[in-house]
Amino acid sequence: MTEASGNAPDDDSDFIPLTPEQAQRLIVQNPSLSVWWVLAGQLVVGVAAAVMAGVLTGKGASAWSAFYGCLAVVIPGALFARGLRSQFSSISPVTAGFGFFVWEAVKIGVSVAMLAAAPRLVADLDWLAMLIGLIVTLKVYWLALLVRHKRKIA
Secondary structure, eight states, rough: OOOTTTTTTTTTTTOOOOOOHHHHHHHHHHOOHHHHHHHHHHHHHHHHHHHHHHHHHOOHHHHHHHHHHHHHHHHHHHHHHHHHHHSSSGHHHHHHHHHHHHHHHHHHHHHHHHHHHHHSTTTTHHHHHHHHHHHHHHTHHHHHHEEEEEHHHH
C-alpha cells in the first residue's frame, strides 16, 4: 500500500499467519491433483477418441490421425510439466515465473511443430479426426477441474 491510500507501507494488521495445524487442515480440505494424472487422463481419453474414430469411419488413418491429435497435446504438456519441475524453476519466485513462461512457449512451439509435421508423419492424414482428437484431449483439463471440485466437496 502507498502513503496516498492512507495506510503505511508496512501496515500488516490484516495479515494473520496460519498455525501449522490450520495450514495442514487447509491442505487436507484442498487436495491437489497431480499434473501427471491429468496427462494420463488425457492419454486415455485420446486413445478412446482414436478407437472411436477408427470404429466410426472404418479407417485406420482416422484412428491414427485422432491419436496424433492427442499426442500433440500430451507430449508438449509432459514437457511443460517436466520443465516446471526443473531445479532452475525452483530457485526463486522470479525464476519460477520466468520458467513458467519459457516452458509455456516451448509447449506451444512443440504443439505447433507437431501439427505442422502431421501431414508428413501420418499417412493419409484425416484433419478432422486429428482436430477432434486434439480438442477432446484438451477438454480433459475441464474434467480434471470438476473431479478436483467434487473431491473437495466430499
